[in-house]
Amino acid sequence: MRPELRTRERQSWGTFLLFLGCGILLDRGSAAVAIPTLAAGVALLLSALLRKESTTEASEPRESDATILSAGAGTEQ
Amino acid sequence: MTVWVDRFLALALLTFVLLVATRSAARFHIQGAATAGSSALLGARIRAWYVSFLDPIEERCVQLGVTPSFLSFTQLALSAVVALLFATGMLFTGGWLLLVTGSLDIVDGRLARRTDSASPRGAFLDSVIDRYADSFGYIGLAVYFRDSALLWIALFALVGSLLVSYTRARAEGLGQSCKVGLLQRPERYVLLGFGCMLSVLLTRLLQPAVPLEDASVLSVVLSALAVLINVTAIQRAVYVWRELGKKEEPHAA
Numbered sequence: 001m002r003p004e005l006r007t008r009e010r011q012s013w014g015t016f017l018l019f020l021g022c023g024i025l026l027d028r029g030s031a032a033v034a035i036p037t038l039a040a041g042v043a044l045l046l047s048a049l050l051r052k053e054s055t056t057e058a059s060e061p062r063e064s065d066a067t068i069l070s071a072g073a074g075t076e077q
Numbered sequence: 078m079t080v081w082v083d084r085f086l087a088l089a090l091l092t093f094v095l096l097v098a099t100r101s102a103a104r105f106h107i108q109g110a111a112t113a114g115s116s117a118l119l120g121a122r123i124r125a126w127y128v129s130f131l132d133p134i135e136e137r138c139v140q141l142g143v144t145p146s147f148l149s150f151t152q153l154a155l156s157a158v159v160a161l162l163f164a165t166g167m168l169f170t171g172g173w174l175l176l177v178t179g180s181l182d183i184v185d186g187r188l189a190r191r192t193d194s195a196s197p198r199g200a201f202l203d204s205v206i207d208r209y210a211d212s213f214g215y216i217g218l219a220v221y222f223r224d225s226a227l228l229w230i231a232l233f234a235l236v237g238s239l240l241v242s243y244t245r246a247r248a249e250g251l252g253q254s255c256k257v258g259l260l261q262r263p264e265r266y267v268l269l270g271f272g273c274m275l276s277v278l279l280t281r282l283l284q285p286a287v288p289l290e291d292a293s294v295l296s297v298v299l300s301a302l303a304v305l306i307n308v309t310a311i312q313r314a315v316y317v318w319r320e321l322g323k324k325e326e327p328h329a330a
Contacts, residue, residue: 001136009133016177023170023274031281038278 011048014041119264131180135187145192145199148185149206152178156210163217163273168291172273175214179266182207204246207262211238214269218299227296230303237306238265244313253324257316258309265306272298 001009018041025034138148155178162171185203189195215235222228241258248255260268276294283289 001133001140005133005136008130009137012130012133015130019173019274020170023173023277024167026169026277026281027167029281035278035281 011045015045018042018045119267124263128183131184131187134180135184135191138184138188139191143188145185145189145194146202148181148188149203152181152185152210153206155181156213160213160217160220163214164220166221166291168221168273168295169277171214171217172270172277175266175273176270178210179263179270182210182262204242208239208242211242211262211265221292227292227299230296230300234299234303234306237303237310240310241306241313244310244317248313248317248320251317251321253317253320255313255317258312260302260305260309265302268298268302272302 018038022034022038022041025031025037155174159171159174159178162168162174182203186195189199212235215231215238219228219231219235222231241260245255272295276298277291279294280289280291
């Protein structure tokens, strides 16, 4: 796996675990811990995304990703 | 009266958050997005931006030899967990996992195409699993709202969700494509998932200044969703009726 993809994989897993953990805390009423953690996590994620975006614009763009999504799993939507 | 003022306030906040999120995503420039598939609610840029998150997951699945069917069954199992979470009132976690199950549905299709394992049998299995996965979320919400009138709204949304898929499947069975409609599957997932998450988040943020309940915002989102889903089903039915009518006209003459 390319290093860039490895970094993005870590970000994806980090996002998943961040929202899962904070979600459980929020649902159980521990907002004092969950909301600052969530805010900090989202801020980190956004800064990473903005960095990624600047490199994406510089590199070869990918075409038709949205077409793939619009086709969904290639089945009934 | 105060309940409606609270709901109006919550709705205004939700709209604001959605507008900010949409405008932020619109700043991302991805070539090809302008011509790629989009809808009224989820533009091509947002779709392309979101799919870029799933690339590494897809890559890892290829490396590990994960099959698309395995991902479909994982989606089904996670949807059952979502139903349990909704039923027990864990709306934020349930909403988040609902978005994850929607993402798995995208990854399994991409994986099938990439590994050249796409087949009619796999597509059929995926469609059946998708219908169960769709239904589980609404069933969970119906259980959660079992003591209020929102139970009927959740059931109305469930019926609409199944009808949206059925009208297209039936139309395609009659040889008529049907890719129209306001709320397709990704939009339904996004609205319900983020609706649940924002509902809990806003409640925690605004309490005790605004006496919201966990499901105050969700009740508004679910009501809107139920209406829009059924509008979509009717849109599709009318579209197919007209298109099939056009095909029948030459025979009549």
